[in-house]
Amino acid sequence: MPAVSSLLKTTGAVGLGSAVAGIGYASLIERNAFVLRELTMPVLTPGSSPLRVLHVSDLHMRPGQRRKQAWLRELAAWEPDLVVNTGDNLAHPKAVPAVVQSLGDLLSLPGVFVFGSNDYFGPRPKNPMNYLTNPGHRVHGQPLPWQDLRAAFTERGWLDLTHNRREFEVGGLHIAAAGVDDPHIDRDRYETIAGPASPAANLRLGLTHSPEPRVLDRFAADGYQLVMAGHTHGGQLCLPFYGALVTNSGLDRSRAKGASRWGATMRLHVSAGIGTSPYAPVRFCCRPEATLLTLIAAPTGGRNSDSDRGRSQPSYSVR
Numbered sequence: 001m002p003a004v005s006s007l008l009k010t011t012g013a014v015g016l017g018s019a020v021a022g023i024g025y026a027s028l029i030e031r032n033a034f035v036l037r038e039l040t041m042p043v044l045t046p047g048s049s050p051l052r053v054l055h056v057s058d059l060h061m062r063p064g065q066r067r068k069q070a071w072l073r074e075l076a077a078w079e080p081d082l083v084v085n086t087g088d089n090l091a092h093p094k095a096v097p098a099v100v101q102s103l104g105d106l107l108s109l110p111g112v113f114v115f116g117s118n119d120y121f122g123p124r125p126k127n128p129m130n131y132l133t134n135p136g137h138r139v140h141g142q143p144l145p146w147q148d149l150r151a152a153f154t155e156r157g158w159l160d161l162t163h164n165r166r167e168f169e170v171g172g173l174h175i176a177a178a179g180v181d182d183p184h185i186d187r188d189r190y191e192t193i194a195g196p197a198s199p200a201a202n203l204r205l206g207l208t209h210s211p212e213p214r215v216l217d218r219f220a221a222d223g224y225q226l227v228m229a230g231h232t233h234g235g236q237l238c239l240p241f242y243g244a245l246v247t248n249s250g251l252d253r254s255r256a257k258g259a260s261r262w263g264a265t266m267r268l269h270v271s272a273g274i275g276t277s278p279y280a281p282v283r284f285c286c287r288p289e290a291t292l293l294t295l296i297a298a299p300t301g302g303r304n305s306d307s308d309r310g311r312s313q314p315s316y317s318v319r
Contacts, residue, residue: 026237026282034071034274036078037291041259042298043225043267044173048202051171051295054080054106057209057230058273060091060118061099068274068288069102076105078292081171083109083158086230086271087116087182087209090144091123091278100152110170111158114179116209116231119146123277140185161207163192174200178224179207183215184231184249190218197223203295211270213250220263226295227268232256234272238285257286269293 044051054075061068083106089099100107122141150160159166161179168175176198181187188208197204203226206219211229219227234257235244244256254260257272274288 026284030283030285030287031276031281032067033287034068035287035289036075037289038294039259039291040294040296041226041267041269042296043203044295044297045202045225046297046300048173048297049171051082051173051203052078052080053082053084053293053295054078055084055086055228055269055271055291055293056103056106056274057086057271058088058116058118058233058275059099059102060088060123060273060275060277061095061102062092062278063094063098065098065275069098072102072274072290073104075290076109080106080109080292082175083111084205084207084228085111085113085153085158086207086228087114088118088230088273088275089115089149090119090146091275093122093142093144096145096148096152099149107153107156107158110168111153111156112161112166112177112179112205112207113153113158114160114162114181114207114209115146115150116182117185118144118277119149120144120182120185123279125279163189165193167198167201173202174198175203175205176201177203177205177207178219180215182209182231183212184210188212188215190215194218195222199223210249211251211255211268216262216266216268220266224266225298227262227266228271229268230271230273232270232272233276233283234270234286234289236276236280236283236286240285244286257289 122144124141154160161177162181165178178193180190204224206224206227208215208229210231216227232247232249238244244253247253247256255270257270259269262268271291272286272289274290
């Protein structure tokens with residue numbers, strides 16, 4: 001059966017070549033194809049003027065990542081009213097200066113933040129099959145200088161919302177914000193911020209690194225209009241027409257990135273993030289991103305209208 005044997009060899013070679021090409025694209029091209037996405041979300045109290053919020057997450061910064069650093073510096077040109085950072089900024093013990101310099105002029109704008117597990121602990125190599133078969137597996141690396149990063153952020157005026165509730169004014173709007181430490185490594189202590197969010201606020205905003213349902217439910221019960229999170233990397237490895245394979249959290253795949261509803265009135269925005277672990281430096285069908293959200297007034301009464309129900313996501317524009 002020489003013809004069959006030849007066909008099998010040819011098919012195997014084509015398959016191997018396609019796999020190599022796919023890995024090359026995912027690691028060399030798409031991983032560095034940074035994009036700013038824009039979307040509009042109706043979450044503010046009726047009568048509120050629009051608010052432009054830049055959401056950045058999961059930088060996973062290393063000192064030598066010049067292309068990523070240059071792209072981040074350009075984001076300040078969009079002049080958001082508020083910057084939200086949902087953690088995992090670091091991937092190297094000497095990355096704090098690179099993060100601070102990359103965020104640049106954004107640190108001169110109003111900002112809020114919480115940290116993720118990779119602000120506290122460095123990455124470590126692990127079995128890549130855990131990504132699919134055991135996403136809850138925890139492997140901590142060396143401690144990272146998160147205290148230095150926190151000091152750099154707060155000295156520039158950003159507010160640390162880790163187990164804190166804060167109220168402040170931005171763009172003439174009253175914002176009531178709160179956050180928790182990373183639920184992915186069980187550092188969340190929601191009881192430290194529990195209680196109804198201020199009903200007088202134009203925006204009641206919750207922050208968490210990992211969008212774990214137990215935390216989202218608590219924010220929703222306390223009347224928050226919008227929760228912002230990261231951690232999922234949008235799935236990082238996605239399939240056309242299928243989406244994320246996993247979310248590395250308790251969140252369902254349909255919410256791996258972008259905007260969705262959570263419960264009757266709360267909205268969720270999950271960033272697909274900007275970086276990757278140095279031990280899994282690939283993205284496929286999931287470009288690294290930051291998001292510029294234009295928050296506008298919700299329909300009268302603060303609830304979503306009948307035409308806005310379900311899990312459909314607002315359309316994005318890409319720049």
